[in-house]
Amino acid sequence: MTPPRRSLVLLTVAASALLGHAGPTASATPGTGVEARTLSEATVDGVDYITREITIAPGGSTGWHYHDGQVYGLIRGGTLSHDAAACVSDGVYPAGAPITEASGPGHVHVGRNLGPAPLVMWVLYIKPAGTPLSVDAPDPGCGFA
Template identity: 55%
Template structure:
């Protein structure tokens, strides 16, 4: 059953992508993440675009650090509750079963937080320019997270 559920999630992510979270310090003022791990599930390049399906886990109390992406991300919350503030300091909360899109560019800086008691597990499809990093670190825009 677990394999079937994972297949459904992957299919859902592919559908979201058709319809429409690596934290490597790169900026001196970057806000480091903690309690975050990622595992690449699959990866392919078509033309000048990389498609990377990755499982990201954020432990309780963990955070991604402030960052942005050079391409669009499509995410599915497989477990837990993700608190996801953007540069306006207003958090959006995504619970298990939620799907969301992260737009590309430095004007879409955000952070992922796990304020809960169990790990947050995300299935994320990265649609990036070929060779781009999974994320670009950014300074805290002045939020209290």
């Protein structure tokens, strides 16, 4: 290895070590009180179609997250309180209400059950095959999850 190339490698290793110890990093907010069961799933032409029944206990939350694909839901029981990363409510959905969610990392959100009864939703995910249903994200500074 030539001296200039060795210096570049050493500099890269040193920078990586410093960046790896630059301080605490934001961590994802896991869901609490959430149970989910898959009702159906299929993959067609590189697209996953997954339907799930999601139940969130009173006081429970999905945790902050976003979706890489499209999400459509129907509230079957209870009430969903939905908040955007700007720390403002972007909807309260009672039983019978439909909901859709925008996709991508620019649309971080949280779903919470602030009511006294279990929240039950049917949710359809349409996403690129093999990608996760959701991607965890840190609390954007709202102080709740």
